[in-house]
Amino acid sequence: MSSRWGEVYNIYPSLLDWLLGPHHRIFRNFAELWVFISEQIQRHQQTRHPGEPRDFIHCFLDQMDKGTFVIPLLVSAHRDPTQFKDPDFFNPTNF
Numbered sequence: 001m002s003s004r005w006g007e008v009y010n011i012y013p014s015l016l017d018w019l020l021g022p023h024h025r026i027f028r029n030f031a032e033l034w035v036f037i038s039e040q041i042q043r044h045q046q047t048r049h050p051g052e053p054r055d056f057i058h059c060f061l062d063q064m065d066k067g068t069f070v071i072p073l074l075v076s077a078h079r080d081p082t083q084f085k086d087p088d089f090f091n092p093t094n095f
Contacts, residue, residue, distance in 0.1 A: 013075075014088060 005023065009016050016023055044057040053059040079087040084094050 005016075005021075009023070040057060041061070044055075044061060048058055048061055050062060050065065053062055077083070081087050084091070
């Protein structure tokens, strides 16, 4: 999102929760896409034969077995409700 709204969201992510607009549909679409991708990966894991990829997802799963280096987004770690009591508010004692 390289628009003004994208910049506002990057600076103040919780602000857009309160504003009306089409961005809510984008977030809903992201959630639906996440569920779809997760279901596809789980289904491919069940039918997978290592070393015999049948499509892109099987190739991806083969690469994950080889110790691929994964770099998570910091926002996902800093706002993780399983790690912080109140992840939506800054608390310096968390660090």
